[in-house]
Amino acid sequence: MKLIIDTDSKTLSVMEGDQTYSYDLYSRKSFEEISRQWVKVGWNEKYQYTFSWMGRPIIQLPEDMIRTQEVIYKLKPDVVIETGVAHGGSLIYYSSLLRAMGKGRVIGIDIEIRPHNRKAIESHEMFDRITLLEGSSTDPNIVNQVKSMVKPEETVLVLLDSNHSYQHVIDELNAYASIVSKDSYIVATDGIMFDLEYVPRGGKNWSVDNPMKAAQDFVAQNPNFTIEQPSWPFNESELGENITHWPGAWIKRVK
Numbered sequence: 556m557k558l559i560i561d562t563d564s565k566t567l568s569v570m571e572g573d574q575t576y577s578y579d580l581y582s583r584k585s586f587e588e589i590s591r592q593w594v595k596v597g598w599n600e601k602y603q604y605t606f607s608w609m610g611r612p613i614i615q616l617p618e619d620m621i622r623t624q625e626v627i628y629k630l631k632p633d634v635v636i637e638t639g640v641a642h643g644g645s646l647i648y649y650s651s652l653l654r655a656m657g658k659g660r661v662i663g664i665d666i667e668i669r670p671h672n673r674k675a676i677e678s679h680e681m682f683d684r685i686t687l688l689e690g691s692s693t694d695p696n697i698v699n700q701v702k703s704m705v706k707p708e709e710t711v712l713v714l715l716d717s718n719h720s721y722q723h724v725i726d727e728l729n730a731y732a733s734i735v736s737k738d739s740y741i742v743a744t745d746g747i748m749f750d751l752e753y754v755p756r757g758g759k760n761w762s763v764d765n766p767m768k769a770a771q772d773f774v775a776q777n778p779n780f781t782i783e784q785p786s787w788p789f790n791e792s793e794l795g796e797n798i799t800h801w802p803g804a805w806i807k808r809v810k
């Protein structure tokens with residue numbers, strides 16, 4: 556594929572195989588095409604490893620953080636559950652939003668919470684709403700512990716950000732989907748992997764071994780769920796698609 560940005564003629568040319576598409580440079584289509592490449596180059600350059608929230612590293616694209624904030628504010632969840640803690644920045648982020656909203660708690664699960672990360676998370680001023688669980692997110696003991704911490708009438712949002720292999724994400728979806736409340740989501744993050752197999756830091760088989768495919772196969776088997784990007788609460792533009800590392804991630808419980 557070739558992309559030619561011509562600022563003189565104000566066009567974007569996209570060449571795929573023997574087809575060439577030409578767009579007004581200052582258009583929705585050009586923004587989406589350029590963003591798709593920007594996200595891939597940025598992923599390779601570890602742009603998502605350059606942010607922190609209230610002092611803790613958070614391994615996310617800020618666009619995804621803001622879209623998640625929009626969902627959290629709208630849903631007003633009682634519980635946010637995240638698999639994959641790392642340095643704890645995302646847990647601190649959710650906790651700070653819940654603190655500002657005056658409601659809700661956070662459960663974070665990681666197969667290994669390193670002592671220095673645990674110490675920093677547990678001593679953080681946003682820790683009061685957070686519970687840390689150490690173990691594999693698909694270990695039945697962990698899954699049962701999480702389930703015992705959630706009441707059936709509660710509003711529950713689940714984010715899956717641990718091991719992003721197809722099989723692990725399918726296993727997580729099957730383990731946690733039943734605790735997601737109606738109109739809330741289970742989010743299979745990092746589906747961008749489908750588009751990264753051939754970038755330098757990408758992995759073998761990622762075009763099929765990725766969370767987006769796991770999400771698609773999960774909803775095909777589970778009619779109570781559908782893949783649906785949350786609507787934007789504010790939009791005075793012609794745009795409509797998230798700029799994201801999480802394409803196809805937002806799995807909504809509809810029944």
Ligand SMILES: C[S@@+](CC[C@H](N)C(=O)[O-])C[C@H]1O[C@@H](n2cnc3c(N)ncnc32)[C@H](O)[C@@H]1O
Pocket residue numbers: 612613614615637638639640641642643644645664665666667690691692693716717718
């Ligand atoms: C991408 S990082 C999480 C980033 C974090 N959510 C953030 O936004 O900053 C992935 C984490 O998943 C954890 N992990 C890997 N396999 C896991 C598993 N089977 N169960 C739980 N956590 C796992 C790793 O230890 C790592 O800390």
